[in-house]
Each structure stands twice: as structure tokens, then as C-alpha cells.
Amino acid sequence: MPLIKSISGFRGTIGGRAGENLTPEDIVSSVAGYGDWLIRSGARRLVVIGRDGRPSGPVVSALTAATLQSMGIDVIDCGFATTPTVEMAVVSRKAGGGIILSASHNPKEYNALKLLNDRGEFISHDAGQDLIATVRSGNITYAGVDDLGTLTQDDRALQDHIDAVLAHPLVRVEAIRAAKFSVVLDAVNSVGAISIPPLCEQLGVACQVMNATLDGEFAHNPEPLPANLTGLIERMKTSGADLGVAVDPDVDRLALVGPGGRWIGEEYTLVTVADYVLQHDPGPVVSNLSSSRALADVARKYGQEYHASKVGEVNVVEKMKEVGATIGGEGNGGIIDPRLHYGRDSLVGLALVLSHLATGGATINDLRDTYTHYEMVKDKIEMDPTLDLADALSVMEGLFPDTPKTNIDGLKLDFPDGWVHLRGSNTEPIVRVYAEADTRERAAELAGEVKGKFIELTRAQG
CATH class of the missing domain: 3.40.120.10 (Alpha-D-Glucose-1,6-Bisphosphate, subunit A, domain 3)
Structure with missing residues (x-):
């Protein structure tokens, strides 16, 4: 999988050539870009990290922590941790941000850096664009030997997370x-x-x-x-x-x-x-x-x-x-x-x-x-990297002139008995095609119709 840099973070497969996959060089440059953004934002120079169970986790974690320390940023390492555990630890530890080392649902050969702000939330679109520009520029300054950051292990983050769930006002602990x-x-x-x-x-x-x-x-x-x-x-x-x-x-x-x-x-x-x-x-x-x-x-x-x-x-x-x-x-x-x-x-x-x-x-x-019964079909189309997706979806709109549609994120077509949504993935080089209707057969029919028109259109453009 090509290395994907987006506001969702940095994601790719482990190994291969630098710039094309999630290699050590790419991990260091991406984390350095995040560290530079954090410092320029004026946030506290403290970052919480945690990882899922992937075999590459120890290597990615070590590179991440060392890069942040090299920028004069202190690191709290939660070790094995869920994504929400790290998000909550950013707030409870009063950190300036966090990095989750996980490629979510992708297979084991993938890993990713998911970037958080000081509220334990994913960074904004504007912050992501700023960060990506910094990574591309390579204009990063590292700390001197007397200003290196520290590394601290955190063994309490998961239990703190569980304690917060148990204290939630709508969680009926005794009834359960x-x-x-x-x-x-x-x-x-x-x-x-x-x-x-x-x-x-x-x-x-x-x-x-x-x-x-x-x-x-x-x-x-x-x-x-x-x-x-x-x-x-x-x-x-x-x-x-x-x-x-x-x-x-x-x-x-x-x-x-x-x-x-x-x-x-x-x-x-x-x-x-x-x-x-x-x-x-x-x-x-x-x-x-x-x-x-x-x-x-x-x-x-x-x-x-x-x-x-x-x-x-x-x-x-x-x-x-x-x-x-x-x-x-x-x-x-x-x-x-x-x-x-x-x-x-x-x-x-x-x-x-x-x-x-x-x-x-x-x-x-x-x-x-x-609950109302719906069936959903989830399909995808491998995307030609040269395709202008926005232009293709704009042309697609014209193929359904009488169908209500939404184009704030790709193109969603609302038919009387279902809908189809086409959009470029943030994490893979594909166009996702989701469809829903009362029956799986009808959802598949809607998805197939729209997918077919899209493929025909892009072939004609190519």
C-alpha cells in the first residue's frame, strides 16, 4: 500500500522504499512534523503514545518516542493501549497531544500514526494540512543534548479509562x-x-x-x-x-x-x-x-x-x-x-x-x-492515481438529474427506496461504494448500477 498522508494521520505498510511505504525514515519525518506543529501551536511539550498488538508496534513505538524526545518533547508511553484509552490519557495527563500507533482495521502488515490534539481528539483539517506541509519541507529543528525529552511508562491509563466508563451517568453498573x-x-x-x-x-x-x-x-x-x-x-x-x-x-x-x-x-x-x-x-x-x-x-x-x-x-x-x-x-x-x-x-x-x-x-x-430493517452493501473500486475524483463525481451528478443528492463528501444519491454513497477513502487508494435499502438484493442492485456508471465514466475519461 502506498504511504498515505492525510488529516487522519500517516498510514502504510511496513518495509519497502522510503516515501512509498511506512519505513523508519517516513515514521521519523512524520513524527517530527507533528512535533514541530505541536511546538509551534504553543501546546505543552508532552505527548502520550500507545499501540495496538501489531508485530511492528515495538519498532514504530521506539522510533516515535525517540523522535519526539529528540525534539525536546517529553513522552508518556501507555504501551499496549486502545485508541480511546490514549485519547482519554491525553486529557487526564494534561498532555499537549497524542499519537496512536495503529492501522485500525487494516491487516497486520500495515501500521499508522494517528494524531491527537490536547483535547485527545484527532487534529483538525487545517492542522493536518499545516503538518503535512512541514513534513514535505523537511524544515525541522531538533533539540540540543541538554534539552532532550524524557520517556515515562504509564501503567494506569487503561484502568483509568475503565473507571471513567463505570462512573458514566448512564452506565447502570448494579443492574448489569x-x-x-x-x-x-x-x-x-x-x-x-x-x-x-x-x-x-x-x-x-x-x-x-x-x-x-x-x-x-x-x-x-x-x-x-x-x-x-x-x-x-x-x-x-x-x-x-x-x-x-x-x-x-x-x-x-x-x-x-x-x-x-x-x-x-x-x-x-x-x-x-x-x-x-x-x-x-x-x-x-x-x-x-x-x-x-x-x-x-x-x-x-x-x-x-x-x-x-x-x-x-x-x-x-x-x-x-x-x-x-x-x-x-x-x-x-x-x-x-x-x-x-x-x-x-x-x-x-x-x-x-x-x-x-x-x-x-x-x-x-x-x-x-x-428497529427498522435495512441491509447495507459495502463495495469498492480500485482508484487510478491519475483520476481527478472530484471532477468524475461532478460528472456523475449529471447522470442522476432527478435524484436528491449530497456532495459535501463525495457523492450521495438518495433514491426513494435506498441510497448510494461514493467517496474516496482517507486510508486506502480506493473509491468506497456503500449502498443501503430494505433488502440486500435491492442494495446490491443500487450499488451495482451506480458503480457501473462510475467505472464506465472513468474509462471514457481515461
Whole structure:
């Protein structure tokens, strides 16, 4: 995979040629650019770092810490840590920023530097552009020998995160303990194995763990989609557990499986949480343009407003703050609860789902039956690097003159019985094609129609 530099951070495969992959040279230059941005912003010269279970983690972490220290920046290293754990540690440790060393759902050969500001949130678009320009310029100044930064290990960050979840005003700890739930977890051999089980233990929930070896040798494609979670689905057919849960390698996405192996899915994680939250704290809800219509339906049920943002956590957070959302996130299983912090968080997501089950008396399968049923198809198109995507999508708009559309992030077409969203990925050289309708067949039909027109168009342009 080519090295991708964006406001989402720096991501690529380990090894290969400098400038084309995530090599040591690229790690050092990228981290130095971040350090330079941090210093120029006037933030405290203290950065929190943490990593998922990938085999490259120790090397990437060592290079990251040493580069920051070489710029006169002190480093707090959380070691193995979830993305939300690092985000919260930035705030609790009063740091100037943070770097999460994880390529999220990508396979083990990938890694990434995900960059945070002093609020533990992903840096803004403008900050990202500034930082990328600095990296390209190479105009970096390093500290002298008497001004090098320090390195401190932090073994408390995860428990502090769990403590904050347990203290959340909508997490019904005693009700969950009284329910004596049992959960099956697919930890995908990453930091879910050290974060979800202790949360469950402190909630009185029995937790069976699949793929619990913290070595980053992912037992399957780590993206929490049904095709990748056949083992969890099969286990739930016979386990007798109340809930099956799957997380991605950095634990900011949560997918659900019901008793009997019923796929609840990543799209309905946010819907389930919003259904619970809106009963107790009504207010606007936010998801991105590629998320299910089911969230808008739940908001409507409680007389609340639904808002859509561009894809990307930073964009969802920005929209949530703008409208004062009480809950938000992404349909990929990312729950963002502003009472805890503005970041996707599977720990608080799971605690809120369990609170819903414990206080409502319904099973997760029962709850799923109460929500509008939609099916989503997720496809992609390999993108020619020479393609002017904005121009191609502009031409695509003209091919659907009578269809309502949104173009704040790629192109979303709203048909009477479904929608299709095309957009360039922030993390891979592809165009994502998402479609949703009442049935999988209709969603696939819509996706195929729009994808076909796009491919035909780009071939003609080429």
C-alpha cells in the first residue's frame, strides 16, 4: 500500500522504499512534523503514545518516542493501549497531544500514526494540512543534548479509562451485575484482549475470549464484518451467551452478535446505543453520510433531530459539537459519547448496550426486531492515481438529474427506496461504494448500477 498522508494521520505498510511505504525514515519525518506543529501551536511539550498488538508496534513505538524526545518533547508511553484509552490519557495527563500507533482495521502488515490534539481528539483539517506541509519541507529543528525529552511508562491509563466508563451517568453498573450476563468476545489477537475482559469483570459479566493472544497475528481479516466473524457467529449458536461482541485491533469499533448467532451488526451498534441514550438524555444525534438510515428513524421516534456529517471521526465530532448532540458516531460500530470524551470508544459502547439490556429486560435480538430493517452493501473500486475524483463525481451528478443528492463528501444519491454513497477513502487508494435499502438484493442492485456508471465514466475519461 502506498504511504498515505492525510488529516487522519500517516498510514502504510511496513518495509519497502522510503516515501512509498511506512519505513523508519517516513515514521521519523512524520513524527517530527507533528512535533514541530505541536511546538509551534504553543501546546505543552508532552505527548502520550500507545499501540495496538501489531508485530511492528515495538519498532514504530521506539522510533516515535525517540523522535519526539529528540525534539525536546517529553513522552508518556501507555504501551499496549486502545485508541480511546490514549485519547482519554491525553486529557487526564494534561498532555499537549497524542499519537496512536495503529492501522485500525487494516491487516497486520500495515501500521499508522494517528494524531491527537490536547483535547485527545484527532487534529483538525487545517492542522493536518499545516503538518503535512512541514513534513514535505523537511524544515525541522531538533533539540540540543541538554534539552532532550524524557520517556515515562504509564501503567494506569487503561484502568483509568475503565473507571471513567463505570462512573458514566448512564452506565447502570448494579443492574448489569444483577443481570449476570455472559459475553463472548472476539479480541482478534490485539488490545481488545486486555481491555474488554477487565471491563466485563468489573461489571460482573462473564466473558469468554476468542483470539486472545496479544501478538497481532490476526486470526482473520480484522475488520468487524460478518464475513470475517464466522467463528464468533458459530460460537454464539451454542454458547448460551447473551451477547457476542467483536472489536477491531485498536478497539474503537464494536460489532454485535445475538444469541443463536444472529448478526446484529456494526451498523446497529450505534442505533442500539442511541435508542438507550435518547430515553434518558434526549437531544440531537449525528452519524456520517455512509451510516444507516436506522439512526434517523430512532431519532424520529424520540422527536429528536438527526444530522449527517462527512465521513471521518474528526468530522463527526465537529458536527456533534455544532449541534450539541447527545450521542453520535459512525455506522462502522464507532460510538462517540460526549459525556465521556469525543472519540469512538468500544468500552463505553459495550457498557451502554449492556445497560440497555439490563434495564429494559429485552434481549439484543428483541431490540434488533424493534428497529427498522435495512441491509447495507459495502463495495469498492480500485482508484487510478491519475483520476481527478472530484471532477468524475461532478460528472456523475449529471447522470442522476432527478435524484436528491449530497456532495459535501463525495457523492450521495438518495433514491426513494435506498441510497448510494461514493467517496474516496482517507486510508486506502480506493473509491468506497456503500449502498443501503430494505433488502440486500435491492442494495446490491443500487450499488451495482451506480458503480457501473462510475467505472464506465472513468474509462471514457481515461
